[in-house]
Amino acid sequence: MLETLKKEDEVRQMEYLTAGESHGPMLTGIVSGLPANLPISIAAINHQLAIRQNGYGRGGRMKIEHDTVSITAGMRAGLTTGSPLALLIQNRDYRHWEEIMGATATNPKQEKVVTRPRPGHADLVGGKKYDQADLRNILERASARSTAMIVAIGNVAAQLLAQLNIHALGFVTGIGGHQLTDWPAESISDLTEKVEQNDLRLPDPGQLTAYHTVVDAARAAHTTIGGQIDVRVEGLVPGLGSMQNWAQRLDGKLAGALVRIPAIKAVSFGDGVTLGEMSGAIAQDDITWTPTQGYGRSTNHLGGLEGGMTNGQPLLIHATMKPIPTQPRGLPTIDIHTHTPTQAVNERADVTAVPAASLVAQAMVQITLAQEILDEFSSATLADLQASYQDFGTRQWDRRNS
Numbered sequence: 001m002l003e004t005l006k007k008e009d010e011v012r013q014m015e016y017l018t019a020g021e022s023h024g025p026m027l028t029g030i031v032s033g034l035p036a037n038l039p040i041s042i043a044a045i046n047h048q049l050a051i052r053q054n055g056y057g058r059g060g061r062m063k064i065e066h067d068t069v070s071i072t073a074g075m076r077a078g079l080t081t082g083s084p085l086a087l088l089i090q091n092r093d094y095r096h097w098e099e100i101m102g103a104t105a106t107n108p109k110q111e112k113v114v115t116r117p118r119p120g121h122a123d124l125v126g127g128k129k130y131d132q133a134d135l136r137n138i139l140e141r142a143s144a145r146s147t148a149m150i151v152a153i154g155n156v157a158a159q160l161l162a163q164l165n166i167h168a169l170g171f172v173t174g175i176g177g178h179q180l181t182d183w184p185a186e187s188i189s190d191l192t193e194k195v196e197q198n199d200l201r202l203p204d205p206g207q208l209t210a211y212h213t214v215v216d217a218a219r220a221a222h223t224t225i226g227g228q229i230d231v232r233v234e235g236l237v238p239g240l241g242s243m244q245n246w247a248q249r250l251d252g253k254l255a256g257a258l259v260r261i262p263a264i265k266a267v268s269f270g271d272g273v274t275l276g277e278m279s280g281a282i283a284q285d286d287i288t289w290t291p292t293q294g295y296g297r298s299t300n301h302l303g304g305l306e307g308g309m310t311n312g313q314p315l316l317i318h319a320t321m322k323p324i325p326t327q328p329r330g331l332p333t334i335d336i337h338t339h340t341p342t343q344a345v346n347e348r349a350d351v352t353a354v355p356a357a358s359l360v361a362q363a364m365v366q367i368t369l370a371q372e373i374l375d376e377f378s379s380a381t382l383a384d385l386q387a388s389y390q391d392f393g394t395r396q397w398d399r400r401n402s
């Protein structure tokens, strides 16, 4: 029994892996378990990669990189073959780091050895765990540089989901303690138009100036800020996920996927933390039925999930990003070689990266939903998947006395 549960939780039809250091030569991604005959647009992936690099408040690194993906396995003539898909993204910054980061380099530049761990980053505990005297061997992999590959893989998942008419959008709803918008009630197609018109991914472009002011104030105060992100998903059939075993609950898988993003510290669904303040009769979503639409809901307080399953309403997910940990004026720390109190290393850093993180959150939701769907339905080919998914969605199950 325990073995079965472990397998359900850990072995998935679609698996993905990334490799690559922030200042190494490239990022590598492998995605296995995709159906054969899925059209993949590399231009669409590159479009998302370019958007991820945007956002007021990012540091100097984004001026160096021009992220584009190469697909080196698993695809021929624009279609997946069913074999593992391999993706590569070059790090342009590597040319400045080759002597330090090359696989055979001996790190001659002593000033790039990191001995002053940053509070809020992986430096200290990673150094202890992996027995590294140079904390660069930790921060290079902990860096959110890997989110570029996650966005590429997320877009592969998005292209799969689009074949089933499922669409997701991540956007920014707050910055540095300033709420910029409430849950927008619009559909994804209306929201996408607004969110993609500005490089801050704001559903209300009227808030651009407010956003800039908050970031400018943080920069002037020599500090960093976090913010609020929402992800909305439309088009999911009811019944993805399961209440049978806790390991199968989709709410848990989605929350786990989102908090894996570096610096994401809270996740909630629907009305989220405010549900705790509502009366029970208000907080649930009344069930309706019409001959043309079938079952529906009059509200969506619960964000489209009941019993760990999708209920056919849009998924509404909220995530909070903490302020960027690297501080221009390094925080109090201890030098690991001398044990003396000092200031943490000041690596080049972003003042904020909430717009980029909103796209990463979108990608993690898309990956998690693609994994769930590929686990649940027959998927050797795209046609198999479309047929079994549609069959499940339209299946008549309730017994009426008419």
Ligand SMILES: Cc1cc2nc3c(=O)[nH]c(=O)nc-3n(C[C@H](O)[C@H](O)[C@H](O)COP(=O)(O)O)c2cc1C
Pocket: 059, 120, 121, 122, 142, 143, 144, 147, 261, 262, 263, 264, 322, 324, 325, 326, 348, 349, 350, 353, 356, 357, 360
């Ligand atoms: C898109 C993005 C960009 C980030 N940029 C930076 C940065 O420039 N400097 C930094 O110290 N942390 C940055 N972070 C956050 C760190 O990677 C993260 O705080 C660190 O890996 C520790 O993980 P934790 O905060 O989840 O504990 C960024 C995160 C994301 C998602």
Ligand SMILES: C=C(O[C@@H]1CC(C(=O)O)=C[C@@H](OP(=O)(O)O)[C@H]1O)C(=O)O
Pocket: 022, 059, 060, 061, 062, 065, 142, 143, 144, 145, 146, 147, 148, 262, 347, 348, 349, 350
């Ligand atoms: C490289 C990216 O983000 C990086 C994430 C990051 C961190 O510590 O997480 C630190 C910074 O790296 P660098 O010191 O090279 O400027 C960010 O730029 C990226 O988003 O592509």
